[in-house]
Amino acid sequence: MPRASNLPPTWPGGPPVRGLAKEELPEVVAAYAAAARRVREAGFDLVEIHGGMAYLLMQFLSPRTNRRDDEYGGPLENRARFCLEVLRAVKQAVGADFPVGYRFLADEWLPDGFKLEEALVFARMLAAEGVAYLSVMGGCYDSMALPEVAERSARPAYMVDLAAAVKRAVPEVPVIAAGRLATPEIAGRVLAEEKADLVGLARVILADGDWVRKARRGEPVVTCDPACHVCEKRVSRALPAICPRWPRERQRKWRELVRRAK
Numbered sequence: 001m002p003r004a005s006n007l008p009p010t011w012p013g014g015p016p017v018r019g020l021a022k023e024e025l026p027e028v029v030a031a032y033a034a035a036a037r038r039v040r041e042a043g044f045d046l047v048e049i050h051g052g053m054a055y056l057l058m059q060f061l062s063p064r065t066n067r068r069d070d071e072y073g074g075p076l077e078n079r080a081r082f083c084l085e086v087l088r089a090v091k092q093a094v095g096a097d098f099p100v101g102y103r104f105l106a107d108e109w110l111p112d113g114f115k116l117e118e119a120l121v122f123a124r125m126l127a128a129e130g131v132a133y134l135s136v137m138g139g140c141y142d143s144m145a146l147p148e149v150a151e152r153s154a155r156p157a158y159m160v161d162l163a164a165a166v167k168r169a170v171p172e173v174p175v176i177a178a179g180r181l182a183t184p185e186i187a188g189r190v191l192a193e194e195k196a197d198l199v200g201l202a203r204v205i206l207a208d209g210d211w212v213r214k215a216r217r218g219e220p221v222v223t224c225d226p227a228c229h230v231c232e233k234r235v236s237r238a239l240p241a242i243c244p245r246w247p248r249e250r251q252r253k254w255r256e257l258v259r260r261a262k
């Protein structure tokens with residue numbers, strides 16, 4: 001797996017990684033562009049570049065993982081270079097009329113990690129390149145297990161403060177907030193208080209597939225259990241997500257479908 005510099009695996013226990021030689025970078029940029037072109041050809045409405053967690057673009061951006069001594073390492077301007085090259089190549093590949101968004105990590109929540117202050121400068125760089133939106137997240141594989149991060153991540157709306165800060169930094173770019181916007185009331189407040197332009201729902205909508213319909217009708221929703229990590233554990237083992245909040249019969253049917261698909 002390519003990596004920005006020679007360091008431990010992308011996630012604890014992950015496969016070994018190595019630093020990318022400068023000569024390899026154009027090939028990787030071209031691969032991002034080709035993938036984005038396929039997204040458009042397949043009929044999707046937009047493409048999102050994953051700049052979060054601890055994946056390749058973040059490995060370049062973070063001073064924690066980027067130890068390069070060429071023009072791709074050192075000050076933020078250099079660490080951001082590869083990310084911006086990828087964004088430009090993707091935008092060129094899909095054309096000016098096709099939205100290109102960015103999964104944007106605003107703070108790694110690690111003492112030596114990438115921090116909000118630099119993230120806001122990076123957000124302005126992406127805005128200057130014409131990014132269609134920023135989908136804001138916090139934390140990374142290496143911080144997830146820290147007790148203070150685990151505690152923070154269990155709270156409602158735990159990433160909204162980051163999204164709000166990004167929105168203030170780039171008011172011209174639509175910003176998506178996510179992270180335990182558990183009920184329509186919580187999500188609605190984020191929008192009403194103009195902390196974000198859009199809300200993203202993952203576990204929220206996995207726990208209750210009727211969440212949107214119920215929100216429209218003002219009905220109570222089933223909420224994700226902050227102590228449960230079943231879907232994350234299953235997806236990390238390349239298994240389809242199943243939620244213990246679903247009615248037993250639905251869980252049974254889903255397991256049966258998965259079994260038959262094997």
Ligand SMILES: Cc1cc2nc3c(=O)[nH]c(=O)nc-3n(C[C@H](O)[C@H](O)[C@H](O)COP(=O)(O)O)c2cc1C
Pocket residue numbers: 050052103137178179180181200201202203204205231232235241
């Ligand atoms: C099982 C699972 C898989 C996820 N996969 C991705 C992913 O592939 N890309 C991504 O950007 N975020 C991914 N996320 C993060 C979500 O997009 C979202 O930002 C996060 O879970 C917080 O929102 P939530 O509280 O509504 O789940 C995933 C989350 C879960 C629980």
Ligand code: SF4
Pocket residue numbers: 203204206207223224225226228229230231232242243244245
């Ligand atoms: S599986 Fe667990 S963590 Fe995932 S959505 Fe359902 S309750 Fe939440």
